[in-house]
Amino acid sequence: MSTDTENETxxxxxxDTPEPPRLLGVVxxxxxxxxxxxxGAEFLFPSxxxxxxxxxxxxxxxxxxxxxxxxxxxxxxLTVLHIACVVFCFGEASFSYPLLIALGAVVLALALFDxxxxxxxxxxxxxxEEACAAITAAFFLLASQALMWWTEPSLALSFGGLSTGLIVxxxxxxxxxVVVRPGPSEPPFEGSNLTVDQIYTRTQLATxxxxxxxxxxxxxxxxxxKAFLPEHDNLYIAxxxxxxxxxxxxxxxxxxxxxxxxxKDARKQLLVHWRERLLKGVEPNEERAWVYFAxxxxxxxxxxxxxxxxxxxxxxxxxxxxxxDLARLxxxxxxxxxxxxxxNYIKALNQAxxxxxxxxxxxxxxxxxxxITQ
Amino acid sequence: xxxxxxxxQFEQLVLMAAFQLRGEGYGIKIHERVxxxxxxxxxxxxxxxxxxxxxxxxxxxSKFEEKAPGRGGRAKRFFNVTPEGELALRQAKxxxxxxxxxxxxxx
Numbered sequence: 099m100s101t102d103t104e105n106e107t108x109x110x111x112x113x114d115t116p117e118p119p120r121l122l123g124v125v126x127x128x129x130x131x132x133x134x135x136x137x138g139a140e141f142l143f144p145s146x147x148x149x150x151x152x153x154x155x156x157x158x159x160x161x162x163x164x165x166x167x168x169x170x171x172x173x174x175x176l177t178v179l180h181i182a183c184v185v186f187c188f189g190e191a192s193f194s195y196p197l198l199i200a201l202g203a204v205v206l207a208l209a210l211f212d213x214x215x216x217x218x219x220x221x222x223x224x225x226x227e228e229a230c231a232a233i234t235a236a237f238f239l240l241a242s243q244a245l246m247w248w249t250e251p252s253l254a255l256s257f258g259g260l261s262t263g264l265i266v267x268x269x270x271x272x273x274x275x276v277v278v279r280p281g282p283s284e285p286p287f288e289g290s291n292l293t294v295d296q297i298y299t300r301t302q303l304a305t306x307x308x309x310x311x312x313x314x315x316x317x318x319x320x321x322x323x324k325a326f327l328p329e330h331d332n333l334y335i336a337x338x339x340x341x342x343x344x345x346x347x348x349x350x351x352x353x354x355x356x357x358x359x360x361x362k363d364a365r366k367q368l369l370v371h372w373r374e375r376l377l378k379g380v381e382p383n384e385e386r387a388w389v390y391f392a393x394x395x396x397x398x399x400x401x402x403x404x405x406x407x408x409x410x411x412x413x414x415x416x417x418x419x420x421x422x423d424l425a426r427l428x429x430x431x432x433x434x435x436x437x438x439x440x441x442n443y444i445k446a447l448n449q450a451x452x453x454x455x456x457x458x459x460x461x462x463x464x465x466x467x468x469x470i471t472q
Numbered sequence: 473x474x475x476x477x478x479x480x481q482f483e484q485l486v487l488m489a490a491f492q493l494r495g496e497g498y499g500i501k502i503h504e505r506v507x508x509x510x511x512x513x514x515x516x517x518x519x520x521x522x523x524x525x526x527x528x529x530x531x532x533x534s535k536f537e538e539k540a541p542g543r544g545g546r547a548k549r550f551f552n553v554t555p556e557g558e559l560a561l562r563q564a565k566x567x568x569x570x571x572x573x574x575x576x577x578x579x
Contacts, residue, residue, distance in 0.1 A: 134524070136536075137520075137524070137534075137549060138520065140498070140499060140536075140547065140548060140549045141499035141500070141503075141516065141519075141520045141549070142499075142516060142517075142520075144499065144500040145500055145503070145516055155515075155516060158515050158516075158517050159515075159516055159517035159520065160517075161517065162515065162517025162518055162520065162521050163517060163520070163521070165521065166521040166524055166525065
């Protein structure tokens, strides 16, 4: 718009506008999605003439605001994972109306929760927010079941199925959301005074500390999975180990897919070598598209393999075939969840270190003469 | 992707209302103008959602005007149509002209 119009806007005299009663106003404003509370109240409240006329208008307004935020916050991958999680946890009901009602309650709760927080998530509050999301889902689930018990008990989950399912579903939803929805966080090494050598050493140390429990988990899993394929239990070590090794190698420039030159400057050569050794994931814009897809597929496969023992113990319990071995489940879950939750941080650490090493390489003033292409 | 995209019929009317109010349009005024243009009552929330979407697409901008000291009520949010918004309105106008020409025979 023109500058004249902007000046006109600044000189406008605003007359007093009617306001709903304070309590009603606060309830309506706080019911709106967080990012739209101030804007929505400004839009809606001047239309107030009487409580009777205002309440249905406010309800329609709130529904519209949630509709907008739900559409923008929708994450199809996360929704599929929520559905898979609920189906797994309440699988005792198989595919029946009680399961569908439970599913609807959880999916609706999480969609509303995401709509409420959309555009208003705070950096550093991710863990708390996702815990609140899981609790909201549990609240909606319990409310839906209470309604079913009151109105039509045949559509409610059995008490045993609900309680066991809820115990598993709540932490599982929390973990899923923490892993799949990485929130904003400060980049590693931001403002650090460490030298490049120190950064590389510490990053490698952290990566090794992360990888050792992964390998340990594979070994432990082979013991817990013996009952499934007793004559081929060596496969429980071999397959995940090969998956892990291939996944690591894909991140370290195998097949010479990034052109690396042999340089005369030893320092520069060393830095290039360090950069390539870091476990920094594979970018979607990788020159050879299959490398990225292979990396994603192998990553999913690796974490899936780590999760099998926990899922097997849980499934035996959820389906009523065995009592819950809490000690075994706890061990399985810890060994699965810890590498899963910390992987994003380790990757970010490696990426940050690779970026710092690259800056150091760029800053080296020694010119390389006759670089030899590898 | 074209930032202006394709505007729906309702969005065109909301954008036009904001344009006609020339920076003096805030929530309730734009809503009244849209109702006038459509000749019927429209839900306030629908106009609000349209304006929010168009702001995210860069077709309008908004600014809160703080209330004067001693004045009751709350700060108002005024909407301005951006150059991208004006471009979208021009595109809508030319489309409408084509439709009008094409339907001249229709009585």
